Amino acid sequence: MIIAEVLSALAGVPANNIKKLVAAGVSVAPWDSAEEGRRLLLTLDRAITPEAIASLWGVVSAELREILAGQINPADNPSDSA
Amino acid sequence: MKRLSLLLLLIAAPAWSAEPIFKAYAGLNGVWFDSQEDIKYPSDLEGGAVIRASLSKHISAVGSTFYGFDKAYVRAALGARVTAVNADSPDLSVGLGIQYHVSNDESVRPQEWAPDASVGWRAWPSQAPNLVLVAQGSYGLESQQAQVLAGIRYELGGIGR
Numbered sequence: 001m002i003i004a005e006v007l008s009a010l011a012g013v014p015a016n017n018i019k020k021l022v023a024a025g026v027s028v029a030p031w032d033s034a035e036e037g038r039r040l041l042l043t044l045d046r047a048i049t050p051e052a053i054a055s056l057w058g059v060v061s062a063e064l065r066e067i068l069a070g071q072i073n074p075a076d077n078p079s080d081s082a
Numbered sequence: 083m084k085r086l087s088l089l090l091l092l093i094a095a096p097a098w099s100a101e102p103i104f105k106a107y108a109g110l111n112g113v114w115f116d117s118q119e120d121i122k123y124p125s126d127l128e129g130g131a132v133i134r135a136s137l138s139k140h141i142s143a144v145g146s147t148f149y150g151f152d153k154a155y156v157r158a159a160l161g162a163r164v165t166a167v168n169a170d171s172p173d174l175s176v177g178l179g180i181q182y183h184v185s186n187d188e189s190v191r192p193q194e195w196a197p198d199a200s201v202g203w204r205a206w207p208s209q210a211p212n213l214v215l216v217a218q219g220s221y222g223l224e225s226q227q228a229q230v231l232a233g234i235r236y237e238l239g240g241i242g243r
Contacts, residue, residue: 060164063138074101074136074242077165078202079177080144081107081132081235082216 102240107132107214111148111233115190126150126190132235135242140165144179150190157185163200173204181220192225202235212237 066073111128130148137143142165147158161181167174177200185191198220205215214235221228 056164059140063141067137067141072103073138074103075139075165075167076101076172077136077142077167077175077177078173078204078214079165079175079200079216080134080136080142080163080202081105081109081214081237082177082200082202082218082231082233 101136103137103242104133104135105240106238107134107235108238109146109148109216109233109235111231113148113150113229113231116228126152126155128231128233131238139167142177144181153187153190155185155187155190157183157187157191159183159196161198163198173207174202176201183220183222191229192222192227194222194224196220196222196229 109128109130109132111130113126113128115125128148128150130146132144132146134145135143142163143161144163145158145160147156149156159181161179163177163179165175165177178198179200180195180197182193182195183191184193198218200216200218203215204211204213206213214237215233216235217230217232219228219230
């Protein structure tokens with residue numbers, strides 16, 4: 001699962017957690033009941049740890065400082081066209 | 083909008099890079115709006131344009147405007163996105179962000195902030211490098227309505243090298 005590996009590399013979330021999250025999302029779709037939605041949120045809560053958020057914020061804050069210093073280093077990210 | 087564009091140009095001016103800062107895309111979407119009264123699949127087909135300003139490897143400003151062919155609405159969005167790229171395959175990336183949405187028909191797309199998750203995949207980088215397949219899910223913070231779209235983009239060009 002490439003997306004799980006990508007998110008894992010950027011945010012420091014164990015890839016297996018992301019795979020579990022995606023599997024949970026697939027298993028409850030379409031989310032037509034409050035109970036299914038609650039299960040998905042609980043799974044999400046376990047995947048996104050404080051360490052993962054701190055890691056992601058480290059990347060973003062460093063780049064924000066570069067931007068504010070006038071250092072623009074654009075990248076060709078396909079998802080920016082969505 | 084003009085002030086934001088000017089600000090982005092001023093920020094971008096000191097730097098030089100082979101990759102353009104600004105890129106424009108033409109796009110077609112199948113879009114699904116989360117409406118409790120009327121759920122159809124898809125809700126509408128849209129045509130429009132997307133502009134992005136890539137400010138760093140992982141941070142971009144993004145904006146778009148689309149016309150819904152069936153319900154005859156116009157909607158637009160402007161916001162920011164943080165991107166994760168597969169180092170082994172730069173033709174696939176995932177973005178998380180938030181945009182402010184407006185439209186001329188609030189029953190279709192309420193005016194509000196909406197976090198979103200996006201996927202972009204340049205599926206044929208050699209044969210069709212300008213084509214990108216995209217998908218995006220967003221959730222309106224006030225309306226609590228979800229929106230999902232799947233579409234195709236054609237890169238028109240870039241400026242700001």
